[in-house]
Amino acid sequence: MNILVTGSSGNIGSAVAETVSGYANVIGLDVRPGHWTTHIGSIEDAGLLKSIVPEVDGIIHCAAFLTPHVGNVPESRFVDVNVHGTENLLNLAIQHRISRFVFTSTTSVYGCSTREKTEAIWVTESLEPFPEDIYDQTKLKGEALCREAAEQGLSSVVLRMSRCFPESDHLMLFYRLYRGVNRRDVAMAHWLAMTAELNQFEIFNISSNPPFKKEDCPALLADPWPVIEQAFPGSMAKYDALGWQRPASIDRVYVVEKAQSLLGYQPEENFAELSEQFPLASGRNSSIS
Numbered sequence: 001m002n003i004l005v006t007g008s009s010g011n012i013g014s015a016v017a018e019t020v021s022g023y024a025n026v027i028g029l030d031v032r033p034g035h036w037t038t039h040i041g042s043i044e045d046a047g048l049l050k051s052i053v054p055e056v057d058g059i060i061h062c063a064a065f066l067t068p069h070v071g072n073v074p075e076s077r078f079v080d081v082n083v084h085g086t087e088n089l090l091n092l093a094i095q096h097r098i099s100r101f102v103f104t105s106t107t108s109v110y111g112c113s114t115r116e117k118t119e120a121i122w123v124t125e126s127l128e129p130f131p132e133d134i135y136d137q138t139k140l141k142g143e144a145l146c147r148e149a150a151e152q153g154l155s156s157v158v159l160r161m162s163r164c165f166p167e168s169d170h171l172m173l174f175y176r177l178y179r180g181v182n183r184r185d186v187a188m189a190h191w192l193a194m195t196a197e198l199n200q201f202e203i204f205n206i207s208s209n210p211p212f213k214k215e216d217c218p219a220l221l222a223d224p225w226p227v228i229e230q231a232f233p234g235s236m237a238k239y240d241a242l243g244w245q246r247p248a249s250i251d252r253v254y255v256v257e258k259a260q261s262l263l264g265y266q267p268e269e270n271f272a273e274l275s276e277q278f279p280l281a282s283g284r285n286s287s288i289s
Contacts, residue, residue, distance in 0.1 A: 002027055003194065004056040006043055006089070007063030009034025011165065012104060012183055016060055019187035020194075027056055030063065043085035053092040058194050061089055062104040064142075067135050075134045082138035083145070090149040090156075100155045102193045103146050107162045107179070107205060109136045112252040120178075120220040121252040125160070125203045143203070150201035157193040161186050162207035162254050169278060170244035176208045176271045177228065178220075178253045185267040192263040204263060207254035208270045220250040232272060241280050 001024040007013030008028025017026045017036035028037040029052065041048040043063050053059070064082045065073055086103070093101050111130030112121050121127070131137045146156040163180040166172070172180060189206045211231040212220065219227050225246060228235050239246045259265035 001025065001058070002056045004029060004052060004059045005036065006030070006059070006061045007104075008036045008038075010062060012161070012186060013062035015183040015187040016062055016104075016190045019184070019191050020060065023191060023195075024057075027052060042081070043089060044080060046088050049088055049092055053089070053098070054096050056098065058100045058102070059089060059093055059098055060102045060104070060190050060194060061086060062190075064104070064139070065135065067106075067108065067133075070133050070135050078134045078138045082135075083141045086142040087145055090145055090154065094149055094152050094154050098154065100157065100194055101146065101149065102157045102159065102190055103142060104190070105139045105143055105158050105160045105203075106136070107160045107207065107254055108132070109140050109143075109160065110252075111136065117221065117251060118218075120217040120250050122214045122217055122255060123205065123252050124255045125205055125258055147201050153200075155198070156201050157198060158201075158203040159186075159189055159193055159206045160203065161189075162205070170239065170242070171247075173271065173274050173278065174247050176269070176274050177224075178210050178212070178250050179207065181207045181267060182269040182274075185265075185269060189259065189263065189265050192259075192265055196263050198262060202262065204259040204265070205254050205256050206259060206265065207256050208267050209256060209260075210253050211271065212253050217253065220253070223248070224250040232275070235275070238275070238278070238280065242278060 003020050003024045004027045005017045006029045008017045009030035009032050014036055017028050020026050029039045030037045031042050065078045109129040110123055110127055111132045114132055143158050150156040163175055164183050216227050225236055
């Protein structure tokens with residue numbers, strides 16, 4: 001099986017390509033070189049895509065302008081790459097009867113940062129998107145294109161992945177409770193999405209496994225630590241012993257029950273597993289790769 005992974009030199013695309021390589025032959029496409037990149041070029045290059053897509057069985061589309069590019073890259077370029085580039089791939093996938101198209105999207109489309117709230121938002125795939133910037137807008141347009149392609153016979157899966165980049169240890173650990181994920185778990189989710197028996201079109205949240213219930217949401221926004229302590233006794237003491245400031249609120253919970261049920265997705269590095277990487281003898285504040 002040949003799988004095209006776009007963005008194969010990027011943070012997520014390279015992890016996806018590495019995981020997929022354990023099961024299939026990876027054809028990697030990126031604008032810059034990388035270990036898993038076999039073709040240098042852009043998804044805007046229709047001629048290049050026409051030479052690649054007929055040789056593949058499935059497509060995992062990670063390439064995009066991302067949140068860090070907002071304000072630094074013209075919005076027109078977001079449209080060119082995130083929308084028109086995705087459309088190029090989808091059209092060729094339909095034409096060549098590709099078995100499945102997996103599209104990397106983002107939980108950012110829910111707009112939880114700017115929504116008014118009286119309790120933490122319980123974020124399932126049924127929550128209406130609330131885009132905040134050009135990144136969100138173009139990702140939603142890409143999702144819509146995938147849905148349209150599914151109506152034309154292309155099996156399409158959208159993965160809305162949560163926060164997944166290196167940052168301060170105390171924040172990375174805290175976010176693993178409700179809005180963060182390890183990139184290796186994201187990568188496995190992509191392979192599961194490529195191979196699972198699914199409806200013609202599906203959307204899944206991909207994040208860590210939250211330890212909370214929906215009825216916890218009022219308390220999570222007001223003061224999450226009693227709820228956290230109940231789930232993971234000693235967490236408050238550990239934060240204090242490491243000299244870490246304890247964040248005062250949790251404003252959302254990304255729910256992954258659908259992915260667990262239909263994809264068999266089981267993230268391996270959640271709050272408990274990541275917490276073990278910070279022994280009390282080490283009061284560091286670095287980042288994890």
